[in-house]
Amino acid sequence: MHDVVIVGAGPVGLFLACELGLAGCSVLVLEREPESRSPWKADPLGMRGLSAASVEAFYRRGMLHPLLAASGVHQDPGANHDADEPSPPRSVGHFAGMMLDPAKVDVAALPFRLPSPAMDGVMTNLEAVEAVLSERAAKLGVEVRRGITVSAITQDDESVVARAGEHEYAALWLVGCDGGRSAVRGPAGFGFVGTEPQFTGYVVLATVADPEKLRPGFNLTPTGMYLRTPAEGYIGMLDFDGGAFDRSQQPTREHLQAVLRRVSGTDVTLSDVHLASSFTDRAMQATTYRQGRVLLAGDAAHIHSPLGAQGLNLGIGDAMNLGWKLAATVHGDAPDGLLDTYTRERHPIGAWVLDWTRAQAAVMRPDPHAQAIQAVIRDLLGTRDGTTYVFEKISGSSLRYDLGSEQPLVGRNAPDLHLENGTRLGDLMRDGRGVALDFSTDRRLRDSATGWESRIRYAAGPARNDLGFGAVLIRPDGIVAWAGDRTPDREAFEQAAGHWFGTPATKFQEHT
Structure with missing residues (x-):
């Protein structure tokens, strides 16, 4: 029996499989299509835009350069990543078919933005994305079986079974990543609600x-x-x-x-x-992303129009959020309720994307009322504030989970903090652990607790730009779980680490 069975070998299923494999889980991926190649995945039909947040996910797992090579991109998205200040984006996309001007993005207004090798989005295609993820999955020991159509799902308190023909595939957990017509969602009892189409x-x-x-x-x-x-x-x-x-x-x-x-x-x-x-x-969303031992991610959890190119990026965000939480649950390291935070954090993001696409459909309707709104929006997109607002939304810069803290950095995607010794946050995240960055001169947090060596990497030293913080604790998905001032509070740090990473076991492993 495997730790996790994933149904669907598209980008979301493969990314999740890589996250679980990186954490040492045994993973089986079942895919109904017998072949991976398809004209619908190659250029031009398979062309997709990855947001800056998605590109950063590949960067943090050491897959950025293979992705760029497979996509035919010959320049890093963040070509000026060693600069002191972030540069304006080279491209920013559109809203309802109305193109945005990159020169109008107010970079200084973007929250906690630092130069990074993954500053901008990337144009790629599904074939390239799946090729990079498939290679990584194979190296991590993930098994992918093709030509298998799942027809039934059964579960009890101990395990879950996917049936395909006469074969059964058992696991501790099962995740449906099999698209809008998911074979997992209905049989597992998920509600699926939303709005009917206009076009x-x-x-x-x-x-x-x-x-x-x-x-x-x-x-x-x-x-x-x-x-x-x-x-x-x-x-x-x-x-x-x-x-x-x-x-x-x-x-x-x-x-x-x-x-x-x-x-x-x-x-x-x-x-x-x-x-x-x-x-x-048609815009529909599962009412919850978990039913017992079955979870949903990507289009299996939410469908909407492709306006604004949010679908693939939304699914990759699901996989990043779920992967480390499910792995901790498999290994018995998860604190109480950790897996339930997947729905709590990602469901509102999915609901926002559905509304974002609904808004664009409403604006594009061929009637006088919508065309009047188009004129207003064009005027707004002609302003610096209007363009910056839309860019924040579609790039992922505005994403913030409600983690119960008023500290403005907590809940946000961590900026690529850069230690003076040359180490970047992205370098520290490749093994899938959380990261504790300690900028205090006395390395205040190093001996503050028994430690979580297997779950958190500790790194200390001055940073090129610490944004005014004395220390930060970053989850494996890149989200800031806690941030301390110039003299970080050890007790507050320990409380945050215990909340997200469970009971401490061994001392920190200092990064050298």
Whole structure:
């Protein structure tokens, strides 16, 4: 019996498998697709944008450079990571098809931002992401079995079993990472609630007889939206038909051409369609992310339209948050209630993303009211404050979990604190442990408790920019659990460490 069975070998399932494997758990991943390669994963159809927060997750686990190489990116996102101050982002995305100007981002207004090798988002594709994660998973001893379709889930107080045909796969825990049509969610008894769609979207790879009739980029029109990308023949469309086109149907060339003509207001001709798929903005979320020994992550826990490119990033955030908590539970190190904080912390983030995509769909509707709102939003995005606000949201910079502390750094993604000896926080997080950074001159926290050597790495010394803190305690997912002043309180530190990492066992291992 495995410690954890993960259903779904997409980016979220593989990232979670890597987190668990890094912590020494035995992990089996079951995937219904017999092959990993697909034209829907390669460029241009598989193109995805990773937010700065997601890129940072790869960086902190030592996978940033393999990801950049696999993605064909020849410059680090944070090329000026040794500068004293962070530089403006090179790209910032869009809101409802309205592009943002990177020059209008007020970097100084972003909370606790420090230069890092992972400062910006990265354009990649699913094939590259899965290749990097698959290689890492294999090195960590994770087993992936393909061509296996899970049909039933049963559990008791001691274990959970996934059934696929005549085969049963038992584990202490099971996580559904198998997408919006999850085979885990329903059988395990999860509620799934939300809103019905307003539009049908299409992704098309076609031969266009007269491409000059389509303007490049995002185009909001009185009848919908279309996107023409630099990739030849790659077109996106939104048709506000109430989601009437059933995804189970295969869109024909005639249907796609009619939709494109309607939303573009042109008589453009599709002479051939090579690949096409449809989607809607149906927005649904599981009412909880845990039922007994079964958990959900990624699209299995929440579905929404791809507006704003939040889906993959939301799923990677789920995996980072869940991985260390589930591993601690498997090993018996978790304090009471640790695993329940997964739903408590991630469910509000999922709910926000659903609302973020709903807002964009509402703004893009082809009616006079929505078009009036578009004009207002364009004016707001033309300002420094408006652009900075949207960038904070889509980059992950504004994320903060409510950990019950008024200290403004607690609950946030830790900045890449840089010790004067050259060590960065990202360097210290590669083994998946938490990190205690002690900037006090007397190394005040080193002997403050019996210690958590197997769960927390201790590092001491002055920092290039300590942001005014004397010490910080950082969870394995990069979230600040506690922050002390110039003379950090040992008792407060011990209380925070015990709250997140359980009973101390051995002394800290000092990083050298």
